[in-house]
Structures are given as structure tokens and as C-alpha cells.
Amino acid sequence: MRIKGHNITLRLALALGLFFAPPVSIAVDAIIDTVAALVSPTIGNLSFTSPAKGQPSLTPEQSNALNAYSDAVKNFESILGQRRAQINSNQGLPNLPGQALYLARNNMMSAYKDLTDALPSKIGRPNKFEIPPAYFDADKEPLLDEYRALFDLMDAPPANAQKSDTPFKDVVDLAIAIARAKGLDTRNAEAAGRISLGLFFAETNGIQNAGNARSNTYKGSFQTGPSEDQNGRRKWAAIKTSIAALDPALSLRDDREEARIGNLDHRLNHWTAVRDALMSAHADIFPQAAAIAKTLPSPIDQMKLFELIQIIPTPTRSALMSGNLLNYRISDPKIMGYLRNNSIFAFGHADRQRTSANFREILDAMWLFNAKFEQALTRFDEIKAR
Numbered sequence: 589m590r591i592k593g594h595n596i597t598l599r600l601a602l603a604l605g606l607f608f609a610p611p612v613s614i615a616v617d618a619i620i621d622t623v624a625a626l627v628s629p630t631i632g633n634l635s636f637t638s639p640a641k642g643q644p645s646l647t648p649e650q651s652n653a654l655n656a657y658s659d660a661v662k663n664f665e666s667i668l669g670q671r672r673a674q675i676n677s678n679q680g681l682p683n684l685p686g687q688a689l690y691l692a693r694n695n696m697m698s699a700y701k702d703l704t705d706a707l708p709s710k711i712g713r714p715n716k717f718e719i720p721p722a723y724f725d726a727d728k729e730p731l732l733d734e735y736r737a738l739f740d741l742m743d744a745p746p747a748n749a750q751k752s753d754t755p756f757k758d759v760v761d762l763a764i765a766i767a768r769a770k771g772l773d774t775r776n777a778e779a780a781g782r783i784s785l786g787l788f789f790a791e792t793n794g795i796q797n798a799g800n801a802r803s804n805t806y807k808g809s810f811q812t813g814p815s816e817d818q819n820g821r822r823k824w825a826a827i828k829t830s831i832a833a834l835d836p837a838l839s840l841r842d843d844r845e846e847a848r849i850g851n852l853d854h855r856l857n858h859w860t861a862v863r864d865a866l867m868s869a870h871a872d873i874f875p876q877a878a879a880i881a882k883t884l885p886s887p888i889d890q891m892k893l894f895e896l897i898q899i900i901p902t903p904t905r906s907a908l909m910s911g912n913l914l915n916y917r918i919s920d921p922k923i924m925g926y927l928r929n930n931s932i933f934a935f936g937h938a939d940r941q942r943t944s945a946n947f948r949e950i951l952d953a954m955w956l957f958n959a960k961f962e963q964a965l966t967r968f969d970e971i972k973a974r
Contacts, residue, residue: 686801701936742801786891808855810865820864
């Protein structure tokens with residue numbers, strides 16, 4: 589679950605348990621003094637031993653990097669333990685309970701990248717999260733397991749959410765119908781469906797009706813705000829007649845879901861949340877699917893580009909219109925900030941100090957999205973096989 593920038597307005601929301609960073613500074617909860625009493629059984633034996641032990645003479649920079657990483661790991665463990673203890677004892681959680689967790693996780697990864705920059709020998713084995721080893725120590729996998737488990741609890745759908753029995757197929761069917769209504773042929777309409785399923789995984793890890801432990805504004809299967817939902821509903825109404833002509837069965841399903849949600853927030857219904865989000869942000873870009881695929885043959889790169897429409901919509905649209913997408917360069921400090929806030933150029937001093945990047949560099953830097961998009965591709969293939 590992340591926090592997004594939309595129309596150059598910093599948004600509070602990705603990701604993943606999601607892997608996305610905050611657009612504004614939010615005060616981190618005070619860390620408790622006694623960690624051991626709060627740490628859950630799943631992470632209680634993960635005390636960090638400084639790699640400084642046994643190291644031959646280190647430079648001051650290397651020593652500082654070791655100490656900074658040790659402190660970052662301890663801080664992450666502490667906040668994980670605090671949240672777990674609060675949940676297990678049914679204590680009330682603070683506002684935005686996921687924010688401190690997210691920042692602590694980012695700080696740990698950032699400190700590790702600084703450590704491996706200073707001491708390349710500290711780059712270890714691959715990890716199950718497919719994070720580049722220079723950014724994450726595989727020995728700390730249990731910490732991220734607990735991190736994800738806590739976000740699963742804190743991001744659980746609200747009690748009045750209306751789920752679907754076919755959430756992945758719904759995303760694909762809606763995207764294909766919208767793309768066909770926009771004039772795409774079958775092949776390119778299916779590409780729009782595949783890309784949209786990737787967005788679902790990028791926003792919520794494929795969890796329908798998700799809440800958001802890091803935002804009071806964004807929620808639902810595509811993590812949209814009220815204005816996006818309203819905009820999407822208006823745009824859907826404008827093409828509903830075309831949709832009904834192209835796919836009568838889908839139009840009837842839409843009527844049933846509209847009746848089901850009634851006057852409640854449409855983001856509480858998986859179908860209407862997905863429909864309105866796609867209409868609001870992506871439907872107008874679907875007609876460019878063929879041109880995008882020619883420039884970006886990789887389906888994962890295509891998903892990344894559409895995710896950038898979520899994060900930095902105006903620059904991404906400008907890049908698409910430039911005729912030179914991959915070399916289009918971003919140098920506005922505010923836009924670079926939005927990228928960092930969404931885990932792009934976010935870890936380690938070298939990445940954070942970048943002042944510009946072209947779209948090829950930005951797409952390559954979106955490595956935290958890779959595993960999510962691979963899951964989406966697998967699901968899409970399963971749906972098509974049926």
C-alpha cells in the first residue's frame with residue numbers, strides 16, 4: 589500500500605503492506621524503552637549483532653555505516669514489537685498506525701544500502717522478496733514477514749465492504765470492456781486488462797476492499813480518494829451505453845453492483861471501486877496501449893508506466909506525448925520527491941541525492957514493484973486459460 593502524488597498534489601495513502609513512502613513528514617510514535625516485553629514470538633529472537641565484530645580496521649565512514657544499520661534494525665524491531673503487542677492486547681492503535689512501521693522499514697533498507705556502498709563485501713545472498721541484495725539482508729526476512737503480517741491486520745477491509753467472488757477476473761473484465769469502448773481491438777484490449785491487474789497488485793497486493801493503515805483518505809481495491817471515485821463515476825456514466833452494446837452481460841453485472849452499493853461509498857464495493865478508478869486515471873491512456881507496447885515490449889515495464897500515471901500523472905502524460913518516452917527527463921525537485929515517496933530512488937544516500945532521472949532510469953528503479961507485477965502476470969494467465 590502506498591501513498592501517492594496525484595495531479596502534482598502530494599497524497600496520503602501502496603502498496604504493500606505495501607512498499608510506498610509518505611509524501612509528508614508524520615511524527616513517529618515514541619519508541620518504547622523495553623523492547624523485549626513487546627516483541628512478538630515471530631521476531632523475538634532476531635536481535636541484531638553488529639557486523640563490526642571481527643572486522644579488520646574500518647574507515648570512519650565504514651564504521652558509521654555499520655552503526656547506522658545496527659540502529660536502524662533495532663528501531664525496526666522495536667516498532668514491530670510495539671504494534672504486535674498493541675494488536676495482541678486489543679489496545680487502541682494510534683492514528684495512521686502503519687506510518688511508523690513503514691518509515692522504520694525504509695530506514696533499515698536505506699541504511700543497509702549505505703552499508704553495502706561503503707562495504708560491498710556485505711552484499712549477501714538473494715532474498716525471497718526479490719529485493720536487490722545490496723538493499724536488503726536476507727537474514728532479516730523474518731522482520732519483513734512480520735511487517736507484512738501486521739499490515740494484513742491493519743489494512744483489513746472494513747466490516748461493511750462488499751466483496752466479489754471473482755476479484756481478479758473483475759479487474760480484467762472491466763479493463764477490457766473499457767478499452768473496447770475506447771476503440772481498442774481485442775489484442776490491445778487484453779493488454780489493458782493485464783496492465784490493470786498489475787495496478788491492482790501494485791495498490792493492494794491483490795487484496796480487494798483494502799483499508800489503509802497509512803492514510804485516512806485513500807481506500808478500496810485501487811486505493812482511490814473521494815474525488816477520484818466521483819470523477820470515475822461520471823466518466824463511466826458517459827460510456828455506459830457503449831459498454832452495454834459491447835458487453836450486455838457485463839453491463840447487467842454493473843447494474844447489480846450499483847444496486848448493491850446504493851448510496852454507500854462506492855469504494856466499499858470491489859466492482860465499483862475498480863471501475864471508477866480505471867475510468868478516472870487510466871481509461872484515457874488505454875488508446876495508447878499499442879504505441880506503449882512498441883516502446884516497452886516488457887509487460888512489467890508497461891505496468892510500471894501505468895503505475896507512474898498513479899504516482900506522477902502529469903509528467904507521465906507529458907512523457908507519453910513527447911515522442912521520446914524513455915529519454916524524457918524529470919528534474920523538478922517536487923516530482924523527484926514524489927518518486928522517492930513511492931520507493932523510487934528512495935534508499936541510500938546515492939539514490940536520494942539524485943536530482944533528475946529519465947523514464948528508463950525511473951522504470952529500472954521501480955524494482956520493488958517487480959514481484960507484485962509478476963504475481964499479476966501469473967493471475968492473468970490463469971484467467972485467460974479458463
